[in-house]
Amino acid sequence: MPVEVPKTTWPGSVKTITLGATPEEGGTRSRTVTVGGETTLPFLHFETPMPNPPAIAVEIKDHRPDDWSPLLAEAWGDVMDDPAQWAKAAEEAGADIIVLALSPKNRDGNETTKEEAVSAVKAVLEASGLPLIVWGPGQADLDNELLVAVAEATKGERLVLGICEDKNYRTIVATAMANDHLVQARTPMDVNLAKQLNILISDMGMPLDRILMDPTTAAVGYGIEYGYSAMERLRLAALQGDAMTQLPMIVTPGFEAWKAKESKVGEGVPEAWGDWKERAVNWETLTAVTLIESGADIVVLRHPESIKRVKVAIEELMNV
Amino acid sequence: MALSGIQIYKLLPQTNCKECGFPTCLAFAMKLAAKQVELSACPYVSEESKQKLAESAAPPIRLVTLKADGNEVKAGNEVVLFRHEKTFYNKPGLFIRLKASEGADAIAQKVAAADAYRVTYVGMDFSIDGFAVQADGGDLNAAVQAVRAKSKRPLILIGEAETLAPALPALDGETPLLYAANPENWEAMADLAKKHAAALAVTAPDLDTLADLTQKIKEKGVEDLVLDLGTTKLSEWLARSTQVRRLALKNFRPLGYPVIALAGEAGDTAKESIFAAQAIAKYAGFIVLDTFAPELIYPLLVLRENIYTDPQKPIQVQPGLYEINNPSPEDPVMVTTNFSITYFAVANEVEGAGIPAWLVVCDAEGMSVLTAWAAGKFDAERIAKSVKEFNVAEKVSKKRVVIPGHVAVLSGELEEELPGWEIRVGPREAVDIPAFVKQAL
Ligand code: B12
Ligand code: SF4
Numbered sequence: 001m002p003v004e005v006p007k008t009t010w011p012g013s014v015k016t017i018t019l020g021a022t023p024e025e026g027g028t029r030s031r032t033v034t035v036g037g038e039t040t041l042p043f044l045h046f047e048t049p050m051p052n053p054p055a056i057a058v059e060i061k062d063h064r065p066d067d068w069s070p071l072l073a074e075a076w077g078d079v080m081d082d083p084a085q086w087a088k089a090a091e092e093a094g095a096d097i098i099v100l101a102l103s104p105k106n107r108d109g110n111e112t113t114k115e116e117a118v119s120a121v122k123a124v125l126e127a128s129g130l131p132l133i134v135w136g137p138g139q140a141d142l143d144n145e146l147l148v149a150v151a152e153a154t155k156g157e158r159l160v161l162g163i164c165e166d167k168n169y170r171t172i173v174a175t176a177m178a179n180d181h182l183v184q185a186r187t188p189m190d191v192n193l194a195k196q197l198n199i200l201i202s203d204m205g206m207p208l209d210r211i212l213m214d215p216t217t218a219a220v221g222y223g224i225e226y227g228y229s230a231m232e233r234l235r236l237a238a239l240q241g242d243a244m245t246q247l248p249m250i251v252t253p254g255f256e257a258w259k260a261k262e263s264k265v266g267e268g269v270p271e272a273w274g275d276w277k278e279r280a281v282n283w284e285t286l287t288a289v290t291l292i293e294s295g296a297d298i299v300v301l302r303h304p305e306s307i308k309r310v311k312v313a314i315e316e317l318m319n320v
Numbered sequence: 321m322a323l324s325g326i327q328i329y330k331l332l333p334q335t336n337c338k339e340c341g342f343p344t345c346l347a348f349a350m351k352l353a354a355k356q357v358e359l360s361a362c363p364y365v366s367e368e369s370k371q372k373l374a375e376s377a378a379p380p381i382r383l384v385t386l387k388a389d390g391n392e393v394k395a396g397n398e399v400v401l402f403r404h405e406k407t408f409y410n411k412p413g414l415f416i417r418l419k420a421s422e423g424a425d426a427i428a429q430k431v432a433a434a435d436a437y438r439v440t441y442v443g444m445d446f447s448i449d450g451f452a453v454q455a456d457g458g459d460l461n462a463a464v465q466a467v468r469a470k471s472k473r474p475l476i477l478i479g480e481a482e483t484l485a486p487a488l489p490a491l492d493g494e495t496p497l498l499y500a501a502n503p504e505n506w507e508a509m510a511d512l513a514k515k516h517a518a519a520l521a522v523t524a525p526d527l528d529t530l531a532d533l534t535q536k537i538k539e540k541g542v543e544d545l546v547l548d549l550g551t552t553k554l555s556e557w558l559a560r561s562t563q564v565r566r567l568a569l570k571n572f573r574p575l576g577y578p579v580i581a582l583a584g585e586a587g588d589t590a591k592e593s594i595f596a597a598q599a600i601a602k603y604a605g606f607i608v609l610d611t612f613a614p615e616l617i618y619p620l621l622v623l624r625e626n627i628y629t630d631p632q633k634p635i636q637v638q639p640g641l642y643e644i645n646n647p648s649p650e651d652p653v654m655v656t657t658n659f660s661i662t663y664f665a666v667a668n669e670v671e672g673a674g675i676p677a678w679l680v681v682c683d684a685e686g687m688s689v690l691t692a693w694a695a696g697k698f699d700a701e702r703i704a705k706s707v708k709e710f711n712v713a714e715k716v717s718k719k720r721v722v723i724p725g726h727v728a729v730l731s732g733e734l735e736e737e738l739p740g741w742e743i744r745v746g747p748r749e750a751v752d753i754p755a756f757v758k759q760a761l
Binding site (some may be wrong): 001002004005006041043044046100133188220221222223224225228229232233236261262264265267270271272273274275276278279282283285286289293294309312313316317318319320 | 369394402403404421437438439440441512527531532535553555558559561562563566567570572574575590591593594597598599602613614616617618619620623626629631661665672690691694706751
């Protein structure tokens with residue numbers, strides 16, 4: 001009995017966005033990464049091929065973080081003391097993109113300065129030819145100060161600057177526009193809020209193909225279902241033709257999963273949680289894979305083993 | 321899928337005799353479509369129409385229930401493609417596969433451990449759902465007995481009809497799932513399933529063949545079918561599972577059955593876990609794992625719970641004053657919200673550290689601390705109201721309340737709302753509460 005497989009043809013599609021610029025394009029990256037361009041739901045190759053695989057970004061810090069799980073410290077080892085070495089190690093571990101998250105305080109416990117931020121960014125750009133995303137420390141004033149300096153010092157690199165939120169996006173967007181960079185726009189798991197922020201940013205004159213949308217997510221066990229459904233709904237809206245949702249999505253399963261007690265803590269937890277390291281890696285990997293299935297174009301990860309596993313999953317999902 | 325009022329009308333006598341209590345057959349049809357009346361109110365419906373109406377009322381994905389000794393695992397009855405459209409209902413059962421060749425002793429040992437496995441997530445106890453036993457050359461009967469000696473959970477039996485047959489009489493009264501009928505063996509498998517009232521998995525290399533097979537098997541009288549999609553390649557499985565769900569929801573009966581995924585066939589444990597996660601999100605009804613390891617089962621059970629949570633109702637706990645570790649009047653008072661994840665994050669931390677405390681759980685409509693705060697459901701007024709409503713002042717000697725670090729901004733207002741109380745700002749994360757209590761209180 002020939003089964004007529006129902007195929008959906010959507011009026012809309014997701015924008016294609018390229019991160020990083022090679023020397024010919026005005027930057028210094030040895031390669032660029034292109035994401036987005038979907039014309040149907042994730043990996044439904046029988047409808048239309050998925051043009052670009054989801055990319056794996058790996059999060060590193062400007063200096064050794066004191067609040068990361070000991071498992072992450074063990075996995076990365078001494079490179080955590082040096083962002084350049086860490087970036088190299090991340091590239092070797094399989095990263096497509098590096099995320100450099102700037103800390104509010106420097107090694108000595110003083111507020112991070114513009115000079116320190118710029119020098120960390122430059123060191124990473126020299127050590128690795130991958131496209132780079134730079135996050136401010138997450139405090140509006142400091143974010144603006146550091147990201148403006150970073151944007152100016154790296155003009156033309158097509159970095160992604162973040163994280164723009166409704167309370168603080170103008171300065172970051174303005175400097176990204178002036179210096180040929182992109183931005184990451186975050187809203188809390190809501191289709192309309194995501195649209196609204198994208199509108200505000202594009203109203204400033206930022207072209208839509210330089211905005212990555214971050215709908216916010218949570219780890220398995222901590223509200224992933226909200227993020228999962230918000231992403232499905234955003235992607236459906238994009239395919240239905242709503243221009244302000246047609247941006248590739250970036251999410252942070254690494255950050256979320258490693259905040260969970262299941263990953264962070266090895267002792268004094270129920271025996272039924274099983275082996276700590278494998279559990280933690282599963283927590284991150286399964287969070288990431290689930291989000292990739294709901295439309296993530298970039299997942300930001302932390303542990304080398306998760307990177308490896310998610311990479312294999314993406315390859316298999318892209319393999320028709 | 322349910323018929324529309326007009327479609328139902330065409331099946332009615334169309335005489336407008338009014339005996340059903342409605343002025344016209346059409347009016348009655350409309351009420352039927354809305355499920356507000358019973359068909360039996362019309363004395364004149366033909367047998368043929370009755371049957372058509374009954375068929376159309378059947379769910380688009382058949383509910384298949386595996387049973388053993390009071391334990392049940394249900395799959396099917398789903399009505400949407402995306403959880404936000406309504407909700408997903410029947411969580412995919414997680415089964416652990418054993419191979420007869422492993423030997424009865426090894427099997428009994430594994431099953432005992434897996435059967436006893438319990439894990440608690442936000443106040444809910446989870447366990448695995450059943451076992452799959454594969455006839456791979458060893459003594460199947462002995463293997464099944466070994467499982468039954470340690471577990472009363474439903475079974476899936478994997479093998480050919482002639483090898484499975486001898487093991488089935490011992491399972492009389494249960495509804496196991498036989499895996500699997502294929503284009504070659506389907507008649508024998510269907511006969512066996514029918515004889516023992518078992519459910520039957522059906523597998524084929526493509527959907528055309530699969531649809532053929534289910535129809536032929538149904539004609540033989542086996543109705544509780546489960547689909548195996550004939551692949552464990554991630555992309556291919558995702559495509560087929562999506563196609564089956566879409567077709568089923570469009571009322572394409574030959575594929576209107578739950579799907580089974582043999583995750584252990586996907587590769588090493590890393591791939592198995594990823595495949596299982598995909599199967600949870602993308603429409604599986606039964607998932608068979610080869611690896612029984614708590615560090616894998618736990619995240620899968622939690623993911624499954626999350627994906628199958630009703631999007632309209634966050635999981636929440638009853639607001640109230642919770643006593644942790646038998647607190648006495650001088651022990652600390654803390655406030656939090658009634659979102660389950662939030663409540664248990666705090667309660668588990670405090671309880672685990674052996675700290676006696678009074679936990680005021682405010683009615684924040686099931687939202688997390690910051691979400692509720694942003695939504696105006698967890699403010700000074702509400703906190704004060706809870707503290708008064710639950711008579712906290714009468715239970716404690718020290719009028720001091722600790723609020724979550726994330727809502728430090730509330731402390732000033734709360735001081736005004738709760739005169740005579742000292743307001744302390746706790747840490748942002750629950751993990752840091754024990755250290756905070758020791759150092760600061
Ligand atoms: C999931 C989520 C949602 C879900 C709701 C889930 C739910 N049932 O609450 C949804 C999608 C519905 C949602 C909606 C909204 N959200 Co929301 N949401 C989140 C998200 C991603 C996770 C929240 C969560 O579940 N955390 C886990 C729980 C366990 O954390 P928690 O309750 O804070 O508890 C921890 C601590 O506070 C502490 N703790 C708890 N109690 C106590 C008690 C004491 C004494 C102590 C010491 C410690 C302590 O321990 C816990 C574990 O460490 C956060 C962002 C993030 N990643 O945190 C945004 C976030 C909370 N949301 C936010 C907003 C603005 C909203 C909305 C207003 C916007 C919108 N989307 O429309 C709405 C409001 C809801 C409404 N009007 O109906 C903002 C709040 C911003 C702010 N700081 O004011 C956040 C922070 C996102 C952001 N960065 O903008 N949200
Ligand atoms: S009783 Fe039956 S035939 Fe008579 S009006 Fe009602 S639906 Fe029509």
